[in-house]
Amino acid sequence: EVLLQQSGAELVRPGSSVKISCKASGYTFTDYYMHWVKQRPEQGLVWIGRINPANGNTVYAEKFKSKATLTADKSSNTAYMQLSSLTSEDTATYFCTIWENWGQGVMVTVSS
C-alpha cells in the first residue's frame, strides 16, 4: 500500500521559516516525482513545484520560486519542503502527492 505520511501541524511566526516532511512507503521512492500542492481554507488547489527524488532536480511554479525549497532524501524515502519569509498568505494546508496518492496534508498557520 502506498502511503505518504506528512509531519504535523505547525504554528509559526511571521517572517520565520518552516520545514515540513513527507515520508513515502509502499513504492520505489525514486520512480515518481513528488509534487507539493497548497490549499488555503475553503479555496482551490495550487501547485507549488515538484522534485525528482532520483537526482534532486526541481521545478517550481513562478510564484513559489523564492518561497519554497524542495529537497529529498533517498536514504529515508522522505521529501521535504521549506517555506521561508512566512506571511499570513502562507497560512494553508500543504500536501505532498504523486498524483495517484496524496499525503494527509500539513496545516501551517502563520500568526504572531
Added chain:
Amino acid sequence: DIQMTQSPASLSASLGETVTIECLASEDIYSNLAWYQQKPGKSPQLLIYYANSLNDGVPSRFSGSGSGTQYSLKINSLQSEDVSIYFCQQNYDSPPTFGGGTKLELK
C-alpha cells in the same frame, strides 16, 4: 499557464440522480485531464486520469469524457458518499493547474 474553468461552482442533486461537472481548458490539453474528489478535512483522491480512465477502486458510477479543451465528469445514481468537492486538473503543460472546484451537495 493553462487556465481551467470548472462549472458549476456548486451543485445540489438528489440521491439516485445523474450529475455532470464540466471543465474547460484555455487551450488544447490532449486529454491530459484528471478529476479528483475531496471530502471535508481530507486530501484529494484521484478518480479519473487521462480524461476517461477510472482509477483503481473508484466506483463505476463515475465516468469521464472529453477531448481538446472540453471535459466532463459524470456521476450516475448519486450516493450520499459522493458529497464532496470535485476538482479537474490538467497535466499536459507545466505548471499543472486545477479548476476552481465544484461543491456537490444533496438536495
